[in-house]
Amino acid sequence: MEHYWQEISALTMRWVRRLSREKFSMLFTLVQPMLFWLIFFGNLFQRAADTQVMQAPNYISFLAAGVVVMTVLNNGLAGGVDLLFDKENGFLERLMSTPIHRTSVILSRFIFVMAITSMQVLVILGVSYLFGVHPATGILGVATILLIGMMFGVGLTAISMAMAFSVKSHGDFFSVLGFLSLPMIFLSSALVPLSAMPGWMSFLAQFNPMTWAIDAVRPLILSGWTEALPHVGMVILVMLVFDALCLYGGAKAFRRAMG
Amino acid sequence: MDRTIAIDVNRLCKTYDSHKAVDDLSFQVYAGEIFGLLGPNGAGKSTTLRTLITLLHPTSGTASILGHDTVRDADTVRTLIGYVPQERAIDRFLTGREHLQLLGALYHLSKDEATKRINELLKLVDLENHADRPAKTYSGGMKRKLDIACGLLPNPKILFLDEPTLGLDVQSRLRIWEYVRMLKARGMTVVMTTNYLDEADQLCDRLAIIDGGKIKTLGSPVELKIALGGDIVSLTLKEADRIPSLEIELKGRPAIKSVRTTTKGLDIRVESPEKALPAILDTANRLGCSIEFIQYNRPRLDDVFIAHTGRAITESIPETESAS
Structure with missing residues (x-):
């Protein structure tokens, strides 16, 4: 157990060090493109969006929940990229030829991605706050939002790692990634509530785990506990199933790649 | 000959889909020798090596390192070996010292022990003055030296080198040869793959010529030449x-x-x-x-190679053969 901890902390430190070496990358990791969605998209549609349909005081407060979950989505789906590069340049083999527990490398990546995602979510919520979006459920609500984000993030990161271990080249990886993320966003309640979507889109969107996450985060921000709790309970169940499936697939891909 | 057997490979096979990468390989490596796996690209050298270092499971057959099976006792094997991969397995953002510190933790060394070994190794491979610069500023030869230091960090009984001088300039190459000889002098067993005949001739005590996943011949360079x-x-x-x-x-x-x-x-x-x-x-x-x-x-090793494989090592494998 002591060894396991030594391995995981050293491997996690490696990700932290890498990030801290790339000053630009660090800056853009915190001030990420997702903020543009919030600031520009949120304000751009202020008058175009119907507050009756949104069931929110203004569009930006409606959008905040969507942007929070989009952040989780992007981070999660990109979470395996560094392992992909490690696989391609032989670093992963070097790590795996040492007497470490086979899961250490992966676990360190989960820890790192979840930590970064949480920080970004806090930045998004902070900027929203400046635009007058004050979470109705307070600090405890923010903690719940982080929990939901992490539960969704674990599954997504597992998908990303599974892809990283299965693809032939990183070109493939990025094409699939680009292909996945936009439909995931449009076919969810991130930008528009399901009730305002064309029938076929809302039909597809209800199967999107992202929709469940957003539908729980949104009342935590807009309404309050009484409205949010049933959604929170539901999303936790959905995410448990989602994570179990993704982790199972990820473990299979990892075992296949690592012999 | 009564010599300690460091590695025992017994009827090893590794099949990918229908392609036999390694086909019924058996050989032994003695403790304290430099053993070479020589062959063209795609001959099965790297597959064999990666099986020995526990990264691949054999389809059939067994391999054991100092008496420990590479599948059943993989964790024990990993504590006994050091590995220097073929690619420059370097994280460009970490410094040389940080690479070694990371590996120190993965080999479960205490901080003091790790610091001591890291300083020794940096001195050994002449990287003391560059230890705290990110690896992206290193030259090819320096990266290779760092690779080797990483392989030596666990103080292994057996060191595995995959194409140790591939793509290096002549000077760095001679330098690496020097290290390998020094390690042997210290009693380490070294297993290396190479597709350079002169390297195998210069360095290896014994070598196996591998082609199409099979051993074509095995012996010391001198024996192989005399056998011709x-x-x-x-x-x-x-x-x-x-x-x-x-x-x-x-x-x-x-x-x-x-x-x-x-x-x-x-x-x-x-x-x-x-x-x-x-x-x-x-x-x-x-x-x-x-x-x-x-x-x-x-007779040069080239002649030995041609005699056993029917072609020069620089000739690529015919398409039909590599695809089958």
Whole structure:
């Protein structure tokens, strides 16, 4: 157990060090493109969006929940990229030829991605706050939002790692990634509530785990506990199933790649 | 020979889909020797190596490292070996020292022990002055040295080197050879793959020539060359009519294996040139044969390779073979 901890902390430190070496990358990791969605998209549609349909005081407060979950989505789906590069340049083999527990490398990546995602979510919520979006459920609500984000993030990161271990080249990886993320966003309640979507889109969107996450985060921000709790309970169940499936697939891909 | 066996490979097979990367391989590596796996790209060297370092599970057959099975006792094996991968397995954002510190933790060394070994290794590979610069500023040779230091960090009983000098300039190459010899002098067992014949010839105590997933031949470079039939001394005589008498006189002399007439002289296969050359010259003098030209050819490892695989190592594998 002591060894396991030594391995995981050293491997996690490696990700932290890498990030801290790339000053630009660090800056853009915190001030990420997702903020543009919030600031520009949120304000751009202020008058175009119907507050009756949104069931929110203004569009930006409606959008905040969507942007929070989009952040989780992007981070999660990109979470395996560094392992992909490690696989391609032989670093992963070097790590795996040492007497470490086979899961250490992966676990360190989960820890790192979840930590970064949480920080970004806090930045998004902070900027929203400046635009007058004050979470109705307070600090405890923010903690719940982080929990939901992490539960969704674990599954997504597992998908990303599974892809990283299965693809032939990183070109493939990025094409699939680009292909996945936009439909995931449009076919969810991130930008528009399901009730305002064309029938076929809302039909597809209800199967999107992202929709469940957003539908729980949104009342935590807009309404309050009484409205949010049933959604929170539901999303936790959905995410448990989602994570179990993704982790199972990820473990299979990892075992296949690592012999 | 009564030598400790460090690695025992027994009927090893590794199949990918229908392609047999390694096909019924058996060999042993003795403790303290430099053992080479020589072959063209795609011959199965790396697959064999990656099986030995527990990264691949054999389809059938077994491999054991110092008596520990690479599948069942993988964790024990990993504590006994060091590995230097073929690619420059370097994280460009970490410094040299940080690479070694990371590995120190993965080998579960205490902080003090790790610091001590890291300083020793940095000194050994001459990276002391560059240890705290990010690896992206390193030259190819420096990266390779760091790779080797990483492989040596666990203080392994056996060091595995995958194509240690691929793509290096001549100087770095000689440097790496020096390290490998030094490690052997310290009693380490070294297993390396290479597709450079001169490297195998210079460094390896014994080597296996692998092609198409099978061992074609195995032995020390000298043995392999002698097995081809020894060195050849070619004589050109001034008077061609003296050839038959010289041939008769030389046949059956010690150190001379065979004599064959050519158009202008003789091709003499010899076992040891030190004994054979004086004998040949003596005999020629005694018979009054004046020699116009004498040439001495030592079989090179290239000849061994061609003799066993039917082609030069630089020739690529025919498409049909690599695809099957």
